[in-house]
Amino acid sequence: MPDMQHLNDLVIQVRRDILRQVHKVNSGHPGGSLGCTEFFVALFQELMERKEGFNMDGKGEDIFFLSNGHISPVFYSVLARSGYFPVEELNTFRLLNSRLQGHPTTHEGLPGIRIASGSLGQGISVAIGAAHSKKLNNDSHHVYTLCGDGELQEGQNWEAIMYAAGNKVDNLIVTVDYNGQQIDGSTDNVLPLGNLKGKFEAFGWDVMEIEQGNNMEAIMNGMKTAKSKTGKGKPVCVLLHTVMGNGVDFMMHTHDWHGKAPNDEQLEIALSQNPVTLGDY
Amino acid sequence: MKKYIDSGKKDTRSGFGAGLTELGKTHPNVVALCADLTGSLKMDDFKANHPERFFQVGIAEANMMGIAAGLTIGGKIPFTGTFANFSTGRVYDQIRQSIAYSHKNVKICASHAGLTLGEDGATHQILEDIGLMKMLPGMTVINTCDYNQTKAATIAIADHHGPVYLRFGRPKVANFTPENQSFEIGKAxxxxxxxxxxxxxxxxxxxxxxxxxxxxxxxxxxxxxxxxxxxxxxxxxxxxxxxxxxxxxxxxxxxxxxxxxxxxxxxxxxxxxxxxxxxxxxxxxxxxxxxxxxxxxxxxxxxxxxxxxxxxxxxxx
Incomplete structure (x- = not known):
């Protein structure tokens, strides 16, 4: 049984990391990061079978790709707190000569990162390639990827979605951060995604929804179900209903904090809503 | 003055196909991807000999570049095949981010480059691809001259770690460089x-x-x-x-x-x-x-x- 208290403590600490990272450099993307905090913690702490240390090839372990690279603050925090690099390095987020670039990259050799992302719509394709590679290597582990819902407006996704079903890439679990928000407003206002579940299904995917995408138990149960659906000839899609900015009341249910950092006063309020658990970096 | 003899006109794309066939036998980690142009790229042999290592991606070049990048994770050496236009301009951002910036060991193999594609006209005749590709940091850019050299280059790039753009063409042209030559990347x-x-x-x-x-x-x-x-x-x-x-x-x-x-x-x-x-x-x-x-x-x-x-x-x- 997972230690739920520890996981929830970690979630709060990761929220603090996200807020402090973006505040320090007055830039970055807190909204989507906060919305996916529980998912990242669950994935890296409980769901993925990971090896000690970092090897680019990821043989014999589950691997993860972040397609919507702008939510790097949550990725970096969870990687650091999962042992990939020292948590103190979160202090260097977006600074000159840092390995923690604005968007994730392999270029600086940061452990845990297997592909650069930021220009949207490319993660599912990359994950498919890695999934093929696993099968060729007789490696029964899984490939996970997370993409944004607004990101699905990029056409390359649908090339990849068509391909994965057509080629029975069934060791792949794609999670969509379904928060309904993007930079210019709600996805409904910018470019409606329509019936997303129906679209994935029509393309031949096994689709499931996690209605409470910010609830640790719901995520764990849902993602375990998703894993049980692999190996059956279909790629698996999880529509993870999240709240952008989750855990900070004034950042929730709006696209305003997609790519904006809190000022000193706002940071103080946000941190007070998430008191220290495991210790700040 | 040295005399060069045309041993019989051949297309450079067939040199690529022959090189890929060789690699199929010698390099178990070489995989190939094609965007609905298997015959044009002369990848049929590789496909027939190694169906499990050949990926038909359909008319979806952006996805092909991403899949190729992902295949390197786990140690594969992907060779992508389509026309030069669709290997570069159409997928520049995918190459830039997922392959070049991510320093993935992908070989982008591009046929029908330049004017000699002929009758299909300007939509397919890319004359900008060398520029596009050489501007990408870390990208090796190779443009071979005949069948024998294209075959040699195809084999050589498999052993070079890093992204490569290999450019060749459609028409049958003089084949005058030595058969089974050694090919040294970066050496005139x-x-x-x-x-x-x-x-x-x-x-x-x-x-x-x-x-x-x-x-x-x-x-x-x-x-x-x-x-x-x-x-x-x-x-x-x-x-x-x-x-x-x-x-x-x-x-x-x-x-x-x-x-x-x-x-x-x-x-x-x-x-x-x-x-x-x-x-x-x-x-x-x-x-x-x-x-x-x-x-x-x-x-x-x-x-x-x-x-x-x-x-x-x-x-x-």
Whole structure:
């Protein structure tokens, strides 16, 4: 049984990391990061079978790709707190000569990162390639990827979605951060995604929804179900209903904090809503 | 003067196909991807011999580049195959982020480059791809001249770790370089030794450069002819050594003069040894329909154009 208290403590600490990272450099993307905090913690702490240390090839372990690279603050925090690099390095987020670039990259050799992302719509394709590679290597582990819902407006996704079903890439679990928000407003206002579940299904995917995408138990149960659906000839899609900015009341249910950092006063309020658990970096 | 014999016209894309067939036998980690152009890219043999290592992605080049990047994770060496236009311009951002910036070991193999694609016209005749690809940090750019060299290059790039753009073409052209040659990435090939003018050519223009050198020789002019199959990294040493002898240079390529081999050579010369240069290339234009020969004539990309440029550049010494 997972230690739920520890996981929830970690979630709060990761929220603090996200807020402090973006505040320090007055830039970055807190909204989507906060919305996916529980998912990242669950994935890296409980769901993925990971090896000690970092090897680019990821043989014999589950691997993860972040397609919507702008939510790097949550990725970096969870990687650091999962042992990939020292948590103190979160202090260097977006600074000159840092390995923690604005968007994730392999270029600086940061452990845990297997592909650069930021220009949207490319993660599912990359994950498919890695999934093929696993099968060729007789490696029964899984490939996970997370993409944004607004990101699905990029056409390359649908090339990849068509391909994965057509080629029975069934060791792949794609999670969509379904928060309904993007930079210019709600996805409904910018470019409606329509019936997303129906679209994935029509393309031949096994689709499931996690209605409470910010609830640790719901995520764990849902993602375990998703894993049980692999190996059956279909790629698996999880529509993870999240709240952008989750855990900070004034950042929730709006696209305003997609790519904006809190000022000193706002940071103080946000941190007070998430008191220290495991210790700040 | 060395004599080069055409052993029989062959297309460079078939050299790629033959190289890939070899790699199928020798390199178990080589995999191939194609975007609905398996026959055109001559990938049929590899597909038949290794169906589990061949990925038909359909008409979806962006996805192909991403899948190729992902396949490297786990140790595969992916070779993508489609036309040069769809291998570069159409998927530039995918190559930039998922392959070049991520330093993935992907070999982007591009056929039907340049005007010699012929009748399909400008939509398919990319003349900007060398420029696009050489600007990407860490990308190796190779443009081979005949069947034998294309086969050798295809085999060689499998053992080079890092992203490579391999450019070749559609028409049957003279096959004059040695069979089973060794191919050294970044190393120019000296084809003729001369003292009056340097001719540096790449791709289909190498054979034309040799023909031009013969014409010049008949006029008592000795041309130093260099085959630059690797445009990046460029063999600056070979270029500088040659112009030191000759004092002037003609570059020749089936590409726009902006962004191509000519500009790369000009940069080396400007920084090290400013030298008069003429550039045989297309003049910032799109192509059009026609036979390869007609197009190369109309756009000034043949032995006649190289000879003319050589005579002109010698007056500028």
């Amino acid at each position: 090939v000296q084809l003729q030794d001369g003292n009056d003018v340097t001719i540096i050519a790449t791709g289909h223009l190498v054979w034309e450069a040799l023909q031009a050198a013969e014409t010049l020789n008949e006029q008592g002019i000795s041309a130093d002819v260099i085959n630059i199959h690797t445009i990046k990294p460029l063999d600056a040493q070979a270029i500088l050594k040659s112009v030191k002898k000759t004092g002037c240079v003609v570059t020749a390529e089936e590409h726009n003069y902006l962004g191509g081999l000519g500009e790369s050579v000009a940069r080396v010369l400007a920084q090290n040894n400013p030298t008069p240069q003429e550039i045989v290339a297309t003049q910032d234009t799109f192509g059009e329909s026609g036979t390869p020969e007609q197009l190369m004539e109309k756009y000034g990309l043949n032995a006649t154009a190289i000879t003319k440029a050589a005579l002109k550049v010698m007056t500028r010494k």
